[in-house]
Amino acid sequence: MQSVEELEQDIESLTREITSLCQKRDELKAQKFEKECSELSNHPVVKEFESVFTKFPKLYEVLARENQIVDSNDNDTSDEPSTVDSSFVKRRKLEFSDGSVQNKMFDKSIADLLGDTSSSTSPGKRRSKLQNFKGLESQVSIENAYRLFGITFFPLVDPSDINFQRNDINRKMLGIRLEVFNEGLRQFEKPHYILLKQNLKLNSWSLFKHTIPAFIDLESIFQKIDNGIITTYDQVYLFAKQVYIQLLCVSQRVQIIEELQDIRLISNLEIDLQIAAVSFDIQGMKRVRLFLQDDQVISCDTFDDDELKMLLLGPVKELKLKLGRLLAS
Structure with missing residues (x-):
């Protein structure tokens, strides 16, 4: 039988081993978190926003001011991510009242990511703040889960629509992201984007810009949705779905033909x-x-x-x- 001293030595050895494994686990978690934050910061949409903020610092002031309103109404200081509403990605709105901008497209649990109202804050410092946000990892996973379905929406602002005198935005904009999964390559293909802008007279959406291939008649698809009078997010989703189906069919044809050669x-x-x-x-x-x-x-x-x-x-x-x-x- 082992003596008491030998047992104590074994316990100390196990304790050191457990401590070492815990440290390695924490290091791997930190590396995983930093990698996902880096991927988010290098996303083309994020970089595009940063370039717009750098070129138009007033735009950042307008968008940051709305988050002061959100922070003042949100007393929950917990680091745990809040329950995400089903409209986190699909239902995003821009509403205007009392001469200020209230961006409803972001979930409350990530609203404070834009809480720094200093117009001199550099993109690098804002990126550093993103990396230090404890709930970001969960929110990135949620966004990625939505994107698996192939159709997602995101907010954006045309700088030409900013009214600096009233500190608001003249017209709403909505971005549509379409991503087709290639089963042969086992990865998503390059995403396509459609930008919609609000028609002030009819209070409806109109096509602004897109990256859809020319052989897909985007205008025709748009006009088939209630004769082109699209006023609700349900109609926007129906339009996006029709475009996505055509992109998917093209991708599947290519995959079938290329497999024959493979x-x-x-x-x-x-x-x-x-x-x-x-x-x-x-x-x-x-x-x-x-x-x-x-x-x-x-x-x-x-x-x-x-x-x-x-x-x-x-x-x-x-x-x-x-x-x-x-x-x-």
Whole structure:
């Protein structure tokens, strides 16, 4: 049996080991937190806001003043993140009253991130404040969870709409972020953005700017939503959903065609920008040109090979099976 002294030594050794493991755990947590904060600070939308604040310091004063109102009405000083309302991302509003701006688009639990009203505060200092905010990690996770659904909204301000005499904003703006997940690459593709601006006369939204590919008729989709008279956030979401579906269909067509080349059923693949015409070689000899519409191959040019032409017509998703059987035979 071990003596008392030996037991005490074992206990001390275990205690030191546990302490060392706890320190390593805390270090890993700190590294993870710093990494996520760095990713947030390097996000193109965040950088764009910082460049606007640097160029228009008055804008930062206007937006910061509203947070004084939020702070004065919020007596909860707990470091724990508050319960996030379901409208955290999807329901964001800008309301004006008494000559001051009240930004309702941010959840209360992160409102104090903009609490520093000093117009001389540099972007670097504001970024440092973000990194020191204990509840930020939770809020970043929540935002990322919303973004997994592919359609999110964010607030923004056009500097030309700022009224410095009244210290308010003439027109509301709303940003739409569309992100399609590429199953082949197992990551999200480059996001697309649509900016809407309020029409003062009709109190409705209108298209301002966007990064949607030209082959998607954005204006036509917009006009199909209640004849282009979009006044509610439900209508905005319906419009965004229709655009997202078209982006998703284009992405899926590209993924299907590129997979054929990855598994070597075809070679020398050429795809046009609209993903409407696709050319490739079969068995390194037969050159084929397909014309696509939605999820169908509607026409096929096989250079006088009518049997192959009839084989390839039909759903795009069946090309893998058809070409596999063709090469196997």
